[in-house]
Amino acid sequence: MAEGIKGMATAEGSARRRRTEERRRRILDAARARADAEGWAAVTTRHLAVSIGYTQPVLYGHFPGGKSEIMRAVALEGFTELAQVCRAAVGENVGCRAVEAVAVAYLDFAAAHPALYEAMFQSPLDARFAQQDAESELREGFAALADAIGDDGDGTVTEVLWGALHGLSLLERAGRLRTDHRDERIAELAARFCR
Amino acid sequence: MAEGIKGMATAEGSARRRRTEERRRRILDAARARADAEGWAAVTTRHLAVSIGYTQPVLYGHFPGGKSEIMRAVALEGFTELAQVCRAAVGENVGCRAVEAVAVAYLDFAAAHPALYEAMFQSPLDARFAQQDAESELREGFAALADAIGDDGDGTVTEVLWGALHGLSLLERAGRLRTDHRDERIAELAARFCR
DNA sequence: GCGCCTAGTCTAGCGGTGCTAGATATTCTA
DNA sequence: TAGAATATCTAGCACCGCTAGACTAGGCGC
Secondary structure, eight states: OHHHHHHHHHHHHHHHHHHHHHHHHHHHHHHHHHHHHHOGGGOOHHHHHHHHTSOHHHHHHHOTTTHHHHHHHHHHHHHHHHHHHHHHHHTTOOHHHHHHHHHHHHHHHHHHOHHHHHHHHTSOSOHHHHHHHHHHHHHHHHHHHHHHHTOOSSSHHHHHHHHHHHHHHHHHHTTOSOGGGHHHHHHHHHHHHOO | OHHHHHHHHHHHHHHHHHHHHHHHHHHHHHHHHHHHHHOGGGOOHHHHHHHHTSOHHHHHHHOTTTHHHHHHHHHHHHHHHHHHHHHHHHTTOOHHHHHHHHHHHHHHHHHHOHHHHHHHHTSOSOHHHHHHHHHHHHHHHHHHHHHHHTOOSSSHHHHHHHHHHHHHHHHHHTTOSOGGGHHHHHHHHHHHHOO
């Protein structure tokens, strides 16, 4: 009996945890969808609460840090996705082909998910803290870039390549580069970094 | 008489305009100082009004667009300054020396005036509009970069270099690059772009 | 079955934000 | 000096992130 009750209890507990987990998921999805559609400024705790069918304080049960913690959680997933995308782009390619492939993948990712990319890099989060959270994911993406250019040094070249990709993605989105010269830029970048 | 009055009137008018101009200056200075010290989020219209010794609505007499227009005005000055800094850095240098000098100047500028640089590139302004405002200043800075690398093509190389400098400056500030490898990064960048 | 206790949720509100309509004070003009 | 134009302020709107405290529902020991 006691065992049965205990079993019930844990089942209940896991059911509850499952519900909690699912609601957490819905919060993050709603935040990301809204940010993609209207920008992060439009992602308000009130709107988020309505989206998931609860009131504001419920959000703080899942994310005590409030909106910034929600953004951080979204960003974290972004780092994972970006690393996967870069890794896949490198694939079996080597040399210039690898650099070009990873550059295309990186810029496409940033262009396709502007809000996500913003949360990852432009959000007003404490850099130190955000870096700790995302350290392993960041390392994986960094490693993918290093592989692409065959960086066998101390990582300096990879840092510069990353900087270039990061800067180009932001300037492109800001409309400060000629959109019809994107391919030329990628070719130029690859040519300068593939060896 | 009429002439005298007219003269008076214009003198008065110019005195008034001078006062207006000077107050506009104080608004921009206060905004920039506060942003440098506490970040743009701490630059509120209320605080700004107190800083200049007036009430909020006065700000809107100078900048009908409100806070965003103030940021835009600050950014505009930033573009001018950045262009000057880059131009001065290039100086008489040519080849690799020119690229290295302009890279140091650019990254130093961004590091020395983080809030200003943020207003220039990361602010949530309408990109299209901001670009129109700053077009001539941007072109001047772009031209300085083009001169540094001796871009005699269609500007693609300059765009990529700019992207690299922009990205590196942001990643550095975000604490995502090894601060003690700054010189190596600049050397690497210069080596890849100086020819 | 009864009362407690915990967890979950909501209501209501705080202090802050950008911004503005309308009243008021000041200055210039005729 | 009376009236017009200009400058400035008061007071308020609607929104923001966030939270204290009230209320409800369900499992637990008796």
